[in-house]
Amino acid sequence: MTIYDISRQAGVSIATVSRVLNGSTNVKPKTRKKVMDVIEQCGYTPNAFARGLGLDSMNTVGILCADSSDLYLAKAVYFIERNLRFGGYHSILCCTGYILEDKKTALALLLNQRVDAVIMVGSNFVEADAGDNQYIFDAAKQVPIMLLNADLDCNNVYCTMCDDFKAMQEAALAMIKNGITDILYLYNSTSYSGMKKLNGYLSACIMKDLPINKQYQQFFSGSREDIDGVCRFLSDLRKKGLEFHGVLAAEDMLAAGAIKYAKLNGLSVPGDLSVIGYNNSLLTTCSEPEISSVDNHLETLCSQLVKTCIGILNHEEMPQKTIFSGELIERASTDFNINSIK
Amino acid sequence: MTIYDISRQAGVSIATVSRVLNGSTNVKPKTRKKVMDVIEQCGYTPNAFARGLGLDSMNTVGILCADSSDLYLAKAVYFIERNLRFGGYHSILCCTGYILEDKKTALALLLNQRVDAVIMVGSNFVEADAGDNQYIFDAAKQVPIMLLNADLDCNNVYCTMCDDFKAMQEAALAMIKNGITDILYLYNSTSYSGMKKLNGYLSACIMKDLPINKQYQQFFSGSREDIDGVCRFLSDLRKKGLEFHGVLAAEDMLAAGAIKYAKLNGLSVPGDLSVIGYNNSLLTTCSEPEISSVDNHLETLCSQLVKTCIGILNHEEMPQKTIFSGELIERASTDFNINSIK
DNA sequence: TTGTACGCGTTATCAT
DNA sequence: ATGATAACGCGTACAA
Numbered sequence: 032m033t034i035y036d037i038s039r040q041a042g043v044s045i046a047t048v049s050r051v052l053n054g055s056t057n058v059k060p061k062t063r064k065k066v067m068d069v070i071e072q073c074g075y076t077p078n079a080f081a082r083g084l085g086l087d088s089m090n091t092v093g094i095l096c097a098d099s100s101d102l103y104l105a106k107a108v109y110f111i112e113r114n115l116r117f118g119g120y121h122s123i124l125c126c127t128g129y130i131l132e133d134k135k136t137a138l139a140l141l142l143n144q145r146v147d148a149v150i151m152v153g154s155n156f157v158e159a160d161a162g163d164n165q166y167i168f169d170a171a172k173q174v175p176i177m178l179l180n181a182d183l184d185c186n187n188v189y190c191t192m193c194d195d196f197k198a199m200q201e202a203a204l205a206m207i208k209n210g211i212t213d214i215l216y217l218y219n220s221t222s223y224s225g226m227k228k229l230n231g232y233l234s235a236c237i238m239k240d241l242p243i244n245k246q247y248q249q250f251f252s253g254s255r256e257d258i259d260g261v262c263r264f265l266s267d268l269r270k271k272g273l274e275f276h277g278v279l280a281a282e283d284m285l286a287a288g289a290i291k292y293a294k295l296n297g298l299s300v301p302g303d304l305s306v307i308g309y310n311n312s313l314l315t316t317c318s319e320p321e322i323s324s325v326d327n328h329l330e331t332l333c334s335q336l337v338k339t340c341i342g343i344l345n346h347e348e349m350p351q352k353t354i355f356s357g358e359l360i361e362r363a364s365t366d367f368n369i370n371s372i373k
Numbered sequence: 374m375t376i377y378d379i380s381r382q383a384g385v386s387i388a389t390v391s392r393v394l395n396g397s398t399n400v401k402p403k404t405r406k407k408v409m410d411v412i413e414q415c416g417y418t419p420n421a422f423a424r425g426l427g428l429d430s431m432n433t434v435g436i437l438c439a440d441s442s443d444l445y446l447a448k449a450v451y452f453i454e455r456n457l458r459f460g461g462y463h464s465i466l467c468c469t470g471y472i473l474e475d476k477k478t479a480l481a482l483l484l485n486q487r488v489d490a491v492i493m494v495g496s497n498f499v500e501a502d503a504g505d506n507q508y509i510f511d512a513a514k515q516v517p518i519m520l521l522n523a524d525l526d527c528n529n530v531y532c533t534m535c536d537d538f539k540a541m542q543e544a545a546l547a548m549i550k551n552g553i554t555d556i557l558y559l560y561n562s563t564s565y566s567g568m569k570k571l572n573g574y575l576s577a578c579i580m581k582d583l584p585i586n587k588q589y590q591q592f593f594s595g596s597r598e599d600i601d602g603v604c605r606f607l608s609d610l611r612k613k614g615l616e617f618h619g620v621l622a623a624e625d626m627l628a629a630g631a632i633k634y635a636k637l638n639g640l641s642v643p644g645d646l647s648v649i650g651y652n653n654s655l656l657t658t659c660s661e662p663e664i665s666s667v668d669n670h671l672e673t674l675c676s677q678l679v680k681t682c683i684g685i686l687n688h689e690e691m692p693q694k695t696i697f698s699g700e701l702i703e704r705a706s707t708d709f710n711i712n713s714i715k
Numbered sequence: 716t717t718g719t720a721c722g723c724g725t726t727a728t729c730a731t
Numbered sequence: 732a733t734g735a736t737a738a739c740g741c742g743t744a745c746a747a
Contacts (some may be wrong), residue, residue, distance in 0.1 A: 033740055034740065035740080041730085043717075043718085044717065044718045044743090045719095045740090046717070046718060046742085047717060047718075048741095049741070049742060049743080050717090052725095054510075058717085058747080059716060059717090061716080062717085076485045077741065078487070078740080078741070079486050080422060080426040080486050080487060080740080081723090081741040081742090082722050082740080082741055083425065083745085084724065084739090084740080085422050085740085085741050085742050086427050086741085087422070089422065089464075089486070094466075099450055099451045099454070100447045100450075100506050105442045105444075105447035108441055109440065109441045109442035109443075109468050110442075112441070112466050112468050113468055115470075116482075118481075120739085121465050121482075122465060122466050122467075123433075123463050123464060123465055123466075124465075124732070125458065125464075126451050126454050126455055126458075137458075140458075140463075143421060144421050144463060145422060169468075217721055239729095255657075256655050256658075258658050258659045259658055288660045289736090290661075291661050295661070296659050313444070313598050313656075314655075316598075316600050316601055317600045317633070317656055317659055317660060318659060319636050319637070319661070321601075356719085375724055375725090384735085386732070386735070387725085387726095387734090387735095388726090388727085388734055388735080388736095389732085389734075390732060391725070391727085392733085394725095395726080398734065399732060399733085400733085401732060404732080404733085419725070420723085421725095421726050422723080422724075423725035423726085424724080424726080425739095425740055426723090426724080426726085426739050426740070426741090427724080427725045427726040427738080428739090509722065522725065528718030586723070670730095
């Protein structure tokens with residue numbers, strides 16, 4: 032079933048059918064109806080490949096994501112895909128993993144498929160070593176690149192992010208204000224966004240004249256699902272003599288590990304240990320007590336990112352960087368109303 | 374940069390370039406080298422749209438998924454996408470939500486994109502009312518349809534699933550054998566797979582001559598992320614006078630709610646309440662105590678599903694149904710070694 | 716308002 | 732082993 036079949040059955044030329052299909056105004060209502068009827072009756076839909084070839088676009092966007100099974104990234108992918116589809120775009124998903132070479136390969140794959148744009152979900156796509164971002168610069172010469180939670184100065188690269196620095200700073204300040212001065216900062220990513228968070232914590236310490244101690248900045252290198260591992264990690268820290276009455280975690284999973292650690296060691300939360308996580312994920316409410324966490328408004332971020340993306344594809348003027356604020360959601364793992372003295 | 378440019382620069386016809394590109398044997402090594410060099414040097418890659426038009430395929434599979442941010446479905450999507458890509462296929466993701474009309478719309482969208490096959494992730498795509506599955510039957514006339522965790526008898530529809538009936542039955546039997554006879558069965562989905570699990574529980578009761586009591590089959594209709602809601606739900610049940618020393622949950626989230634309920638009500642787990650979840654997700658280890666859960670070997674399921682899919686696309690003979698077993702992973706929310714008497 | 720004819724970049728079928 | 736050429740199905744400039 033092609034446009035020729037329709038044109039023949041409707042007794043018009045393919046040009047007219049095409050015009051009807053694409054909503055051109057230059058077609059007599061009567062003719063339009065006639066054509067529409069045939070199309071309806073045959074259940075005809077234009078061949079997407081042929082269309083793509085002619086228009087050099089299949090209205091498809093590539094989504095690059097290290098691991099779409101990650102609690103946070105999965106949500107991002109979900110929001111992005113939905114927004115794209117509602118905007119008339121399809122999504123090709125590529126789960127790249129965290130290895131640079133694999134990311135490059137996946138990106139090349141998408142470009143070969145002639146996607147209209149590429150969305151990189153997660154700060155892990157921007158490498159600390161600037162030279163390692165060349166693959167993004169190169170790609171940006173072909174299609175617009177949208178970055179979620181990352182910052183990269185480059186033509187045709189658009190960034191939508193949360194101000195993780197400020198959000199983490201505020202979380203730290205809230206704890207310090209509460210009288211907790213020995214705060215363990217726990218992180219598991221050194222990505223762009225990861226470093227912003229760390230710096231937010233450090234800046235809060237500096238603002239409040241707390242000593243900066245490397246011992247209190249602990250990097251956890253295990254898997255992203257290994258809550259038990261985090262728990263053991265913290266127990267080991269304590270055994271080594273490190274004292275802490277607060278845990279600030281760059282990820283809810285790490286915070287959940289801290290809660291578990293407290294329970295297994297008979298510490299009360301927040302009495303003996305205050306805990307704040309990051310991402311405001313499912314983990315915050317499945318824990319007992321529930322975990323205070325920074326919400327970085329992922330849905331808003333994604334919606335804005337897609338809006339920017341589609342705007343660019345429509346050749347509209349769009350901001351190169353869009354920054355939202357985070358928000359501390361207080362739950363039972365902290366008690367900022369009472370000034371507990373340690 | 375087209376195949377014509379390459380042919381001109383290499384001093385051959387486009388036919389030869391195409392042959393080189395597609396690895397035809399009928400080309401002189403020397404010519405091949407000459408062409409390859411030009412291709413290399415120009416960084417040429419064939420236009421995917423033109424290729425698609427000619428071959429009527431862009432090696433793309435559509436993935437339909439109600440909610441790719443769901444813990445379980447997200448993992449499934451992740452495994453499927455990776456397996457497909459390693460097999461040379463791209464994935465177009467469509468998050469449909471749980472409304473039938475939206476599923477139909479999304480499926481139609483994929484078919485219009487001329488995907489080579491459609492994978493439906495999650496049992497929720499098969500409706501209880503047989504007539505509501507007509508949209509799947511219709512689609513199967515155009516492309517092969519792969520179902521994960523669902524069962525549908527139809528030509529060109531292939532099912533890969535876990536034997537949820539047996540897995541849940543075994544979980545129930547393990548509890549009963551442990552002396553727990555008042556088991557609350559908690560579920561939140563009446564999909565195909567959901568009913569299999571429920572029946573597994575019921576059959577175990579029958580096998581062990583336990584009375585079947587509707588009161589003990591509780592449907593929780595809240596959101597899939599509302600652990601707190603589950604917790605309240607259970608507290609209400611208890612207030613209404615329902616006694617139970619075991620909870621069998623069709624989803625880890627429900628089990629996590631049960632753990633929370635126990636803790637808030639001063640019940641010891643597994644002393645006063647034994648709990649078993651389903652899916653063996655992250656939630657099982659982030660809880661304290663950790664939750665016993667049925668693992669349905671999702672990664673294996675997905676890998677097999679994609680294998681079948683690619684096999685079909687290669688016109689190989691493939692099984693229409695593939696069924697794996699589940700496995701009860703015992704953790705601290707149950708203690709099947711000691712026979713505790715209630 | 717409508718129709719003709721060409722171009723989009725491949726693959727594949729013929730010849731040679 | 733290689734080249735010329737016809738599909739593939741659509742959008743669109745141009746002609747009518």
